[in-house]
Amino acid sequence: KAGVTQTPRYLIKTRGQQVTLSCSPISGHRSVSWYQQTPGQGLQFLFEYFSETQRNKGNFPGRFSGRQFSNSRSEMNVSTLELGDSALYLCASSWPTSEANTGELFFGEGSRLTVL
Amino acid sequence: DQQVKQNSPSLSVQEGRISILNCDYTNSMFDYFLWYKKYPAEGPTFLISISSIKDKNEDGRFTVFLNKSAKHLSLHIVPSQPGDSAVYFCAASDVGANNLFFGTGTRLTVIP
Numbered sequence: 001k002a003g004v005t006q007t008p009r010y011l012i013k014t015r016g017q018q019v020t021l022s023c024s025p026i027s028g029h030r031s032v033s034w035y036q037q038t039p040g041q042g043l044q045f046l047f048e049y050f051s052e053t054q055r056n057k058g059n060f061p062g063r064f065s066g067r068q069f070s071n072s073r074s075e076m077n078v079s080t081l082e083l084g085d086s087a088l089y090l091c092a093s094s095w096p097t098s099e100a101n102t103g104e105l106f107f108g109e110g111s112r113l114t115v116l
Numbered sequence: 117d118q119q120v121k122q123n124s125p126s127l128s129v130q131e132g133r134i135s136i137l138n139c140d141y142t143n144s145m146f147d148y149f150l151w152y153k154k155y156p157a158e159g160p161t162f163l164i165s166i167s168s169i170k171d172k173n174e175d176g177r178f179t180v181f182l183n184k185s186a187k188h189l190s191l192h193i194v195p196s197q198p199g200d201s202a203v204y205f206c207a208a209s210d211v212g213a214n215n216l217f218f219g220t221g222t223r224l225t226v227i228p
Contacts, residue, residue: 043160048215105162
């Protein structure tokens with residue numbers, strides 16, 4: 001069974017640009033979450049999608065947005081990039097449920113974004 | 117506001133000895149707790165979890181203890197092996213939530 005796939009794995013952008021990251025969940029998983037990992041901050045929750053609907057959003061500015069497609073694939077977008085957006089962005093998927101996901105998340109390897 | 121805290125950024129243990137990783141939380145609504153392990157250049161992988169109705173959960177060499185009154189949990193690894201060297205993240209979720217709150221991680225080094 002293929003794991004969570006994130007593309008691109010590495011990318012470099014300059015301040016003011018925008019970036020789109022992609023995530024393909026494990027087949028059959030309908031919930032996709034995004035997390036930002038920075039040194040000293042651990043993993044910070046960005047948002048979670050289930051059946052194309054954003055169910056929950058973390059404490060990030062509106063420059064961070066996401067969406068989920070009917071095939072459960074998800075994208076996140078960061079506009080007007082700032083130096084502080086440099087981080088590892090992790091996508092995670094979990095088993096289908098219409099209720100809260102309090103179980104195991106399966107993470108991808110992440111997309112490492114560097115903003116110059 | 118870090119609701120899940122791992123106050124030890126690093127820990128070194130001799131192979132064969134016990135590793136104890138600690139985690140504290142502040143939100144009394146948290147009812148489910150997990151530990152994830154992360155190797156460099158890989159995403160975190162689930163290790164073990166515990167519900168708030170329990171105070172201990174064991175899986176092979178890994179045991180998680182939960183002390184609700186102290187809002188504290190710990191992960192015990194016995195015996196520690198060099199392959200256990202990784203960053204360990206503690207995570208928690210509250211009732212009805214769709215997201216996990218993670219700690220900042222503890223880097224465990226098991227010395228052969």
